[in-house]
Amino acid sequence: MIRHKSPYNRKRNVAALAAAVALGTTFARGADEAVSxxxxxxxxxxxxxxxxxGALTSVELSLLYLNxxxxxxxxGLTLNTVPAINPRLIAEAAHADRLxxxxxxxxxxxxxxxxxxxSFNFAGLPNTDGITVWSDLFxxxxxxxxxxxxxxGAVFLGHANLDAFQASTAQANSQVWGLARNPYNPEFRTGGSSGxxxxxTGGNLSFFSLGGETGGSVRSPSDRGGIVGIKTSNALISVRGLAPLAWDRDVVGPMARHAKDTAHIMDAATVEDSQDIWASxxxxxxxxxxxxxxxxxxxTTLAGKRFGVPLNMLGTSTGTVADEIRALFAKARxxxxxxxATIVEVTVPPELDISFTGRRASVPAxxxxxxxxxxxxPANVDTTGNMVGTSRGYPFKTFLEAILATPEDTVDSLHDKVVARISPVTQLPQSxxxxxxxxxxxGPTSPDAVEHFxxxxxxxxxxxxxxxxxxxxxxxMPTAPVKTATGITLPPISRALVNSFSNPFVTVPMGNVNIPLGETTSSEPSTLGFLGxxxxxxxxxxxxxxxxxxxxHRVNSPLVPPLAGENFDYTIEEILPPSKPPVIETPxxxxxxxxxKKARLVFxxxxxHEAELRAVRVSIGGKRAPVSGEDKWKSVVPVSDLLKRINPRTRTVSMTVIARDTNGNTAAVIRKVRIPKLDRFLITKKN
Structure with a gap:
């Protein structure tokens, strides 16, 4: 049988979704293998x-992240990084487990x-793009x-916070959701716009994430989160269904805590899409x-590889932080x-900057x-605001058309809808x-676009x-040669080579640096950048x-330590016979x-169940509750403990019940439970 320290031993469970699911897992991998x-x-x-x-299920893993x-x-720290949860999360996880x-x-x-x-479309959540005028754009x-x-097989957890209209590489400050905070120090910015x-990802509030970059928006937050993020080559991953910024440079950037995981994401994400704006x-x-x-x-190993250190991309900043980053980079070399590996120093020639106006050497005679x-x-700049209005407006038009179109629409009625939705977006130039x-x-087939590419x-x-x-x-090179609590500086010329020249860039942790905050300092990751x-x-x-x-070199933030149930041991001894998962009935x-003071709520x-039950766990209002019994279970909670967790408008409280049997099958129910009126019970009658 499979024995393990129960992953139900958690401090709290979050009942964020109204769903009920049951699933079964009955697997074994070999005899007497002890795993932590x-x-x-x-x-x-x-x-x-x-x-x-059978030691973990997708439902359990999803609940760990909700915790x-x-x-x-x-x-707690109110990091505000995942403000919108997928309402079908548990159902998706249960489907993965059933498969x-x-x-x-x-x-x-x-x-x-x-x-x-x-800024990524997901059916069931609004694509706000961080701006209030699109907070209802479903x-x-x-x-x-x-x-x-x-x-x-991946399970969508929810939307990550972003900067309003994807504007900043320094922060993620949404008009809709507010400011995202750094898990290494909540007073620090996260980098942006995919902050x-x-x-x-860096704070382990999501196993991995998808960011988007136009001019630094994957590199910057990957550095501050100490993770492996890849700003991909243009036209490699479809951007269909993403709110655009400047489409000739917009790309998807997978972000994970381990490079091999980022590679798995790339294998799944790099699928041809004939309807992508890049398709032609x-x-x-x-x-x-x-x-x-x-x-x-x-x-792949580093043996026999040859790397260039571009001296004119290392920056000239001085001070403690820049010196610490330089020291980490020297150690990485x-x-x-x-x-x-062989490391040589080189200088990037001026013709590899976007400002170059001469004839390029590779242009055939x-x-x-x-x-x-x-x-x-002009043609020798790459700032987003300088993109020609007729071209920059095109993907916004097609993006909104795909969301707003109904079978009843005519060409003119759909056009009117699009204009009504884009007109108040003042972040987009009037042109x-x-x-x-x-x-x-x-669009991309216009003569100007063809010549551009x-x-x-x-x-x-x-x-x-x-x-x-x-x-x-x-x-x-260092991904960021220097940074402060609120700002980050990317390497000189990197915007040209990485974004306008369409090349990939990968961040990977190379250690931590101490960043001043008032009269103190705080430790944050620094990453090594690979430009391909x-x-x-x-x-x-x-x-x-x-x-x-x-x-x-990755260092987990001590401010977001593991919660109960995230770490456990399990041992595989024999293959278990299949059985049906438990079925939970809740009030x-x-x-x-x-x-x-003696008022109690009883749930x-x-x-x-077919197999013997291992455990039944109940959480009410996001907090573990005592439970007695298994086949018939009861949880009794003092009303005074629940008052702050009851929704006063709906008079409900969220409840999570998880049951697991000895065959590794898991059932989970997440439900809103109605609460009776409490006023008259909380006032003791006078004698």
Whole structure:
């Protein structure tokens, strides 16, 4: 049989959703294998091993994350990183568990909860994009990349906080949800605009997350969260169903605590989408998209690799923080050389900056007039506000059309809806809103867009010629040469090479630095950055994984420690016979007994089961409650303990009941329970 320290030994369970599910798991992996599980350090492989052994289920794992969100995000530190929970979370988790129980294995993401930036469409939650005027913008269909991860078995936990209109690389301050806080110090910013994604992953409030980047919005929060984030090459992961910013640079960026996990996400996310805005764009003709991320991440070493340190991308900042980051980078160089890599210092030439106005070396002589970046004015800048309005407005139009369209719409009625929704978005320049209203937007097949990406092609080829001339596999640098409690500085020229030149960039922890806060300092992660080549995402991520494997510098935040039930041991002794999972019956209404200080609320229910019950656990209002009995269980709670947890408007309290049997089957019910009127019971009659 499978014996383990029960994962129900938790400080609290969060009853955030109204759902009831039952599931079964009856697996074993081999005889007498003792395993320790620690959620904050677990990889996807560790989770799958525990789930296959019947020591953990997706429902349990999802509840563990709801616990952490309740303890650290909603209360306690109030980090505010995951403000919107998927109302179908437990049902999705139960489905993943049922598939496993029936012998269906979908891969390393099966049953694992994840979040996505609040600009990603998810059916059932509004896509606010961090602005109040879209707080009621509900898509009927989830974005393509979330669907692909769900197809691979992942479970959507909810939306991560973001900066309003994805504007800042320093913070995630939503008009709708407020400011996200850093799990290493709540007084620090998270980086942005995908700050909720980075902080939730770094603080283990989500197993992994999806961010989005246009000019630094994956790199910055990945650095501050001390995680492995990848700003992907353009056109690699579909952006259909994402609120745009500047579409020629908008990309999806997976973020996880371990490089090999990020690789698994990439394997699931890099699926062709014929309806993606990038589908008709061919930046480098004849180049194949990479595959096999996880395999490369598991097998690549640093031995024989050659890396360039771009001296003019290291920054010139002085001071304690910059000095500490430089010291960590120097140590990283030594670690890589010890592992067999060669490190050389190089200088990035001026023609690899976006400001270069001459003819690029890679433009063939047969091309008389070199193409220019026609989507920007002037062409040698890459700031979002300089994108030509007719082009920048196009993806906003198509994004809103997909959400707002109904079968009854005509072309004109849908256009009117789109104009009504985009007009109050003052963060988008008037020129783009006017182009939408005037029906003059142009998409990726327009002559200007085609020429723009021809110019990008030669940017890419010039950069790759520079790497080849120096025989380099990648460039390495600190992701952020300097940062403060509220700000972060990315390397010079990196916006051009990473975003406008469409190249991938991976962050991986290289240690912690001390950042001043008033008269004190606080420790926060710093990451090493690997800059690769266009559509070489598999290679550069594998190099980052190889560095991580020999250093293991990630440090968990002591401010968000494990809660009860997140760490446990289990032992596999024999294969168990299949059996049906328990079935839980819960009350619709609590019964009140006693008066005054002796007033108690009584919650009663039943559990029917085939195998012997191991445990029944009850949480009420997010807090563990005492329970007696199993087949017929009862939980009695003083009214005074519940007053602050009862919803006064609906007069309900959330309740979670979990039952697990000795065969590893789990059943879970999350329900709102009605509470009787309490006033007359809380006042003792006068004699």
């Amino acid at each position: 599980f620690e959620l904050e350090n677990a990889t996807m492989e560790d989770v799958q091993k525990a789930m296959d052994a 952490r969100i309740e303890a650290y995000d909603k209360t 496993r129980a029936n012998g269906v294995k979908l891969g390393p993401l099966q049953g694992i909860p994840f979040t996505a930036k609040g 898509p009927s269909e989830s974005c393509f990349v979330i669907q692909k991860l769900q197809d691979a 909720g994604s980075g902080a939730a 764009v061919n930046v480098v003709p004849g180049r194949a998209k990479p595959t096999g991320y996880a395999n490369k991440a598991a097998t 030594v670690d890589m050389e010890t592992a067999g 047969s091309v008389v007039i070199a193409p220019t970046r026609k989507l920007y004015s 783009s809103r006017d182009a939408i209203a005037a029906k003059t937007t142009v 021809e110019a990008v092609r030669y940017q890419v080829l010039d950069y790759e010629a520079f790497l080849a001339a120096n025989n380099l596999d990648a460039l390495i 080549r266009f559509w070489g995402d598999d290679e550069v991520l594998a190099l980052a994984a190889a560095y991580e494997a020999i250093t293991k 619709v209404k609590a019964v009140l007994k006693g008066k005054g 009663e229910g039943t559990v029917t």
